[in-house]
Amino acid sequence: MKRKVLISACLLGEFCRYDGATKTNNTVLEKFKDDEIIPFCPEAPVLGTPRQRISVIFKDKTYKLITDETNEDVTSAIEEQVDILLSGHPDLDMIVLKSKSPSCGLGTTPILNEDRKVLMYDDGIAALRLKEKYPNIKIVDEN
Numbered sequence: 001m002k003r004k005v006l007i008s009a010c011l012l013g014e015f016c017r018y019d020g021a022t023k024t025n026n027t028v029l030e031k032f033k034d035d036e037i038i039p040f041c042p043e044a045p046v047l048g049t050p051r052q053r054i055s056v057i058f059k060d061k062t063y064k065l066i067t068d069e070t071n072e073d074v075t076s077a078i079e080e081q082v083d084i085l086l087s088g089h090p091d092l093d094m095i096v097l098k099s100k101s102p103s104c105g106l107g108t109t110p111i112l113n114e115d116r117k118v119l120m121y122d123d124g125i126a127a128l129r130l131k132e133k134y135p136n137i138k139i140v141d142e143n
């Protein structure tokens with residue numbers, strides 16, 4: 001039986017990155033070629049493509065996803081994309097995310113202070129929500 005694998009859409013060749021580019025990862029494509037793939041990009045439906053960059057800011061003892069140019073808090077909107085995903089796909093077998101992204105990064109996302117200096121590296125906002133909503137699913141990044 002095919003596994004149902006959620007994969008960050010940019011790894012699959014979708015042109016959904018902030019700059020309109022993709023990050024096609026042939027290793028990922030090959031590894032999961034026999035599985036049912038669910039592409040997922042939490043940022044594109046919220047901010048469009050191309051879009052301004054966003055960053056995770058540690059503020060008020062929590063992580064906020066803030067747009068770099070307009071300083072807009074899009075944390076809830078990105079989290080909501082995971083909730084929408086869950087309602088359509090409650091039965092995933094595995095999740096593969098793009099490293100270093102403010103949304104998808106898994107322990108590799110730069111967390112900035114309010115002066116936008118790197119404090120540490122941690123999970124992105126969508127990755128945190130995915131861990132919360134799919135507590136028993138294996139979650140990895142492309143590396």
Ligand code: SF4
Nearest residue numbers: 009010041098101104
């Ligand atoms: S890393 Fe995540 S949010 Fe960024 S383009 Fe890829 S799928 Fe979309």
